[in-house]
Amino acid sequence: MKNILLPTDFSENAWNAARYALELFKNESCTFFVLNTYTPHIAHSRFMATNVASGMLEDAARSQSEEGLANFISRIHIQYKNPKHKFTAISSFSMLVDEVREVVDDYEIDLVIAGTKGASGLEEVFMGSNAVRIIKAVKKCPVLAVPQNFKFQTPDEIAFATDFNRFYTESELKPLLDMALTFNAVIRIVHVQHTISALTELQKFNLSMLRKYLKEVEHYIHTVSELNSISKTLEVFSDELDIHLLAMLHYQHSYMENITRELVVKRVAFHTQIPLLVIPELGMSGSSKNKKEHGAFISE
Template sequence: MIKILLPTDFSENAWNATEYGLRLFEREDCTFYLVNTYTPAIVHSRFMATTASGGLLEDNVRTRSESGLENIVEQIRSKKIGEGHQFETISSFSILTQEVKELVESENIDLIITGTKGASGFDEVFMGSNSVRIIKSSNKCPVLTIPNEFQYKPPATIAFATDFKRSFSPRILAPLKQLADRFESALQIVHIQQEEELEGFQKANRDAIMNYFAPIRTTLKSLPYFSSKSDVLQHYLVEHDVDMLAMVLYRHGFLEELVREPVIKRMAFHTRIPLLVLPE
């Protein structure tokens, strides 16, 4: 039984991510955990005070949260996607990242699926603040982010971007391999060539990755470094009609740089496809 966590703020983007997850695992036996938290990102001491008015406010917000989750389950069931799907709802007076972290541990979650933007949905933002926080705090569970309005289609082609400067254990790469196996996807190992030739340790890491994915249709793509890394990668994804991008989040890596850059710098990287983030 695959266990999938679906954080939601009841936005259209969150529902789109939910529907994508349902269709991606349509033929699998899954338990989907729908979670909504209703504590502000920064909790004020007076908000937490146990006053009569504070208690009433909390009750009202909890009721809205619980009814919102019930509505999502009803909407899911009306779609009739996946006979082997089960659903659990969690409405929690908590901070989202803390709740997600605890659920990953207590329920042995296999995958988190979230939208790239929240209720605000600003077009100029590469990824919403909650999505970034979930990725950064989920150091034991892969996260699949779904762009706003992305329409589901099976991932026939998946790109895995790496600079070969890290050696990755099978445990890190296993979720990507399982996904590619499930859909018989073509896997493209993408390297942005910033140097004339790879160092010895990079060649060893490259060969290890290629060997690990050998049972899958795997090709190696070296991209010329003509601009910024984000420009090169974005151009490649569009040019080759890639359905999903996978990357490992590690310290001082490209993905970490991307999610912490100011908005103006990351505007160039507007991936229109799902992004699978594998934790190091």
């Protein structure tokens, strides 16, 4: 059984990500952890003791969060009657990214699926600030970012963007391989080069190991010239080959790190129209079965 984390602020953007998740795993047994965090604004009044005001505001925020989660899960039950799926609601007085990180640890989460809002000014040049913070913070499982207007398509064409400069571990490639095997997908390994040149010996070795890991699935190598930026190149590549899912590893000097940096420096937006699977360095990571109290309540 897979454990999937769905952070939500009850927006249509978050609902779209949940719908994608339910379609993606409709044939698999899953527990979906639906998370909402709240941090009520504490207003100080000379007519009310601070601790009383704080308590009242926190109680109101908690009730609103729990009611929102109940309605969110009820909406799922009405539209998606799947006996393979169970739901756990988590309401937490916490900052979103901090709580996501804790829930990933405590509930052995296999995948975080978050909605992305797209660019809305220079401060949100990459998919919305919350999605980026989650991607940067989560180190123990992949994060799947779903664009706000993306309608579910079976991911039978998957692009894996990499430069072959780093050795891949089996645990890091497993999410990609599992996705390809589940949907009988073709993996298109895309290597973006500023200037087309031969691979180094290290790159050749890493590529050969990558192909061994992917021997069970149909895959192809695509070497493409950079178009202004890595992000723009991947957008064009994905559009031209009708890619349904873009995957990248996230580590120091990776494409993912470079894209995040170039978007800030060049003030451009990564207008990805397809889901983005970001896989952190998983080689040495472990997980814990320790379950903490997060204000969770079960809804099945």
